[in-house]
Amino acid sequence: MIDKLNINLIRFILLALIVFSIIYGILRGEVQIVLRNATNICLDCIGIG
Amino acid sequence: MKTNKQNTNLSKQRKKRMLIQAMGALIFNGDWKNFINGNIYKGNLKNICVPVLNCYSCPGALGACPIGSLQAVNNSYQFNLAFYVVGLIALFGITMGRWFCGWLCPFGWIQELLYKIPLKKFRTKQTIHKKAIWLKYILLIVFIFVIPIFTQDSYGMSSPAFCKWICPAGTLEAGYPLMLTNPALRQAVGYIFGWKTILLVITIFFSIKIFRFFCKYACPLGAIYGLFNKISFYHMECSSDCIKCGRCSEVCKMQVEPYKTPNSAECIRCGECIEVCPVKALQFSFIHENTLSKTETPNRSNNKQG
Ligand code: SF4
Ligand code: SF4
Ligand code: SF4
Numbered sequence: 001m002i003d004k005l006n007i008n009l010i011r012f013i014l015l016a017l018i019v020f021s022i023i024y025g026i027l028r029g030e031v032q033i034v035l036r037n038a039t040n041i042c043l044d045c046i047g048i049g
Numbered sequence: 050m051k052t053n054k055q056n057t058n059l060s061k062q063r064k065k066r067m068l069i070q071a072m073g074a075l076i077f078n079g080d081w082k083n084f085i086n087g088n089i090y091k092g093n094l095k096n097i098c099v100p101v102l103n104c105y106s107c108p109g110a111l112g113a114c115p116i117g118s119l120q121a122v123n124n125s126y127q128f129n130l131a132f133y134v135v136g137l138i139a140l141f142g143i144t145m146g147r148w149f150c151g152w153l154c155p156f157g158w159i160q161e162l163l164y165k166i167p168l169k170k171f172r173t174k175q176t177i178h179k180k181a182i183w184l185k186y187i188l189l190i191v192f193i194f195v196i197p198i199f200t201q202d203s204y205g206m207s208s209p210a211f212c213k214w215i216c217p218a219g220t221l222e223a224g225y226p227l228m229l230t231n232p233a234l235r236q237a238v239g240y241i242f243g244w245k246t247i248l249l250v251i252t253i254f255f256s257i258k259i260f261r262f263f264c265k266y267a268c269p270l271g272a273i274y275g276l277f278n279k280i281s282f283y284h285m286e287c288s289s290d291c292i293k294c295g296r297c298s299e300v301c302k303m304q305v306e307p308y309k310t311p312n313s314a315e316c317i318r319c320g321e322c323i324e325v326c327p328v329k330a331l332q333f334s335f336i337h338e339n340t341l342s343k344t345e346t347p348n349r350s351n352n353k354q355g
Binding site: 024031042043 | 090095118122125133140216220224280
């Protein structure tokens with residue numbers, strides 16, 4: 001039962017997975033795609049895409 | 050009847066939050082000169098996603114929109130899942146949950162300003178509201194994950210369907226400011242812009258009538274943060290001092306019943322319920338109690354979703 005689980009433990013395990021996910025994403029080059037999309041006017045966002 | 054002290058505290062809390070929301074909007078969109086020259090900020094800060102729905106094509110935007118970035122990476126030819134962006138959204142979610150919605154999101158703030166327009170207000174019937182809140186999860190799944198899979202081209206790329214067909218924040222924060230200041234973009238306007246303008250007008254109209262209409266029923270980022278509200282470090286607790294008077298539920302414009310579900314997915318952590326509780330039974334906390342049962346309601350028979 002989730003009620004019985006230690007919620008703080010769940011939080012810290014999730015936090016560790018999250019940090020791992022961010023580092024993995026950075027290492028495989030996802031940040032460049034974020035930067036490329038964010039620094040060019042997104043025609044889809046503004047409604048002419 | 051609320052006491053004068055509770056009224057004063059509530060109004061102080063509202064002013065404090067308005068001020069922080071205004072500062073958030075100004076800081077997240079701090080490259081102000083672009084609002085005049087019709088361009089966007091192109092610096093390295095845009096490597097990082099902001100924790101709120103703020104269009105990265107807004108002329109002043111200093112960071113990347115998490116929902117736009119999620120689609121950009123998922124729909125790129127290199128990757129199918131954005132570990133970096135998902136990780137960042139989850140990091141924001143697990144630390145503060147929907148606190149970002151209540152205190153920092155510019156589009157949430159704009160909706161609150163619209164709600165201040167003195168026209169007759171409307172509180173969605175609770176039975177309809179409890180069904181309608183699921184719409185944002187449907188939009189999240191369909192527009193951010195499903196449609197891109199079925200519309201991929203031969204390179205495995207697809208358009209960001211939520212940005213393209215739905216997002217009123219993009220139309221308001223990026224579409225109109227750029228159209229007004231950039232003649233080349235004005236030339237390219239077509240039927241999609243018309244469709245998105247209709248959605249924006251609907252959003253504005255209902256935001257005047259219903260508190261945070263888009264946040265309650267349509268925002269995919271609010272939907273994700275809402276899931277984290279249950280387990281985020283920053284959370285609300287209701288102590289056994291609660292006398293179940295229901296004042297917290299009355300004051301909550303997100304239609305939560307905080308004494309029953311203090312960590313409802315709909316709570317934007319505005320803190321207004323805390324200010325009106327006559328016995329100070331509600332409080333925010335980071336790490337306090339040790340089990341889920343203790344962080345929920347003192348009377349578990351009342352524990353319905355708010
Ligand atoms: S629900 Fe979406 S638009 Fe509303 S405040 Fe949260 S992130 Fe912003
Ligand atoms: S938490 Fe406070 S305001 Fe809400 S029902 Fe309990 S006593 Fe009343
Ligand atoms: S439950 Fe309280 S903190 Fe949450 S949205 Fe409602 S009034 Fe604000």
